Amino acid sequence: MKTFRIASIPGDGIGIEVIAEGVRVLEELARRDGGFRLEFTHFDWSSERYLATGAYIPQGGLEALQKFDAIFFGAVGSPKVPDHVSLWGLRLPICQGFDQYANVRPSRVLPGISSPLARGSEIDWIIVRENTEGEYSGSGGRVHRGLPEEVATETSVFTRAGVARVHRFAFELARKRPRRHLTLVTKSNAQRHGMVLWDEVFYEVAGNYPDVRTDRVLVDAVTTRMVLKPSMLDTIVASNLHADILSDLAAALSGSLGIAPTANLNPERKRPSMFEPIHGSAFDITGMGIANPIATFWTASMMLEHLGEANAAARLMKAVETVTAKKVFTPDLGGNARTADVTSAVLAAL
């Protein structure tokens, strides 16, 4: 029987709560399926660890993660640590260190859930977020700190190789979907270098995919398209920052940030990929037992798919949709169910 080794990193806040539920559901799914086993190793990498030891990831931590088949991640962020320190201390070193350059974020309105849009049923999108460079390259610095003449720079870095590979990934994904339609999100009208390369390389890559229809939309205009004409979009490729913002909008339009999943993929599989709910640590509801575990379950389904367990992945999504159809909802979806109630309902549906 195949055994998959999974590194679980619950992280901070509600990440700890939802990953515990995700592990419960995954273990039950593996037990019932009978065709594979999951072996979890838990890592305490978190803001608490940072405050106690000075490091989110201990010395040799990434090397230790390298031997796992996948990483199941919760959230990072704490009111006790500046956000740029926590993000650059935990999540980004894993995404960048493991070259997880394709961040995949599907959105659709699950049965029983209401979209704030009248045309919400038309939402069926996959956003591909460039995940290792662009606005998140970390290039820049500050000089003359604290003085009136202080200067800070934050340089977006777009490399031909980095742009080409994420566009190729997006075309391959778009090609597998029935509509074969890929939208390039850009802001090259206002930025004269990086995003111009981003567009140019897109059209070079497009030459190899004559079966995929394309369009090019400015990031500001795509927000209106998402709200007013959702059916005009299918697969979307956007830079690191643009896609981060668009995917939060996509989640809200699909009903809640509490249902939105994401996969940080190293498509060549030279290094482990990482799966996490899109939401952060949500300290406002931490410890209240009301975090929505659906994003984590959907994420778990994406992880199973990546591991080659397509039947188990589909079975988990079917169970999730059975539960949403019955409106077993946490407060973010307008219900009064607790996290554990949703998990119990999904386990029963399995």
Ligand code: GGG
């Ligand atoms: N599970 C996602 C998470 O923890 N995100 C934390 C965060 O602040 N992310 C910002 C970003 O990825 O751009």
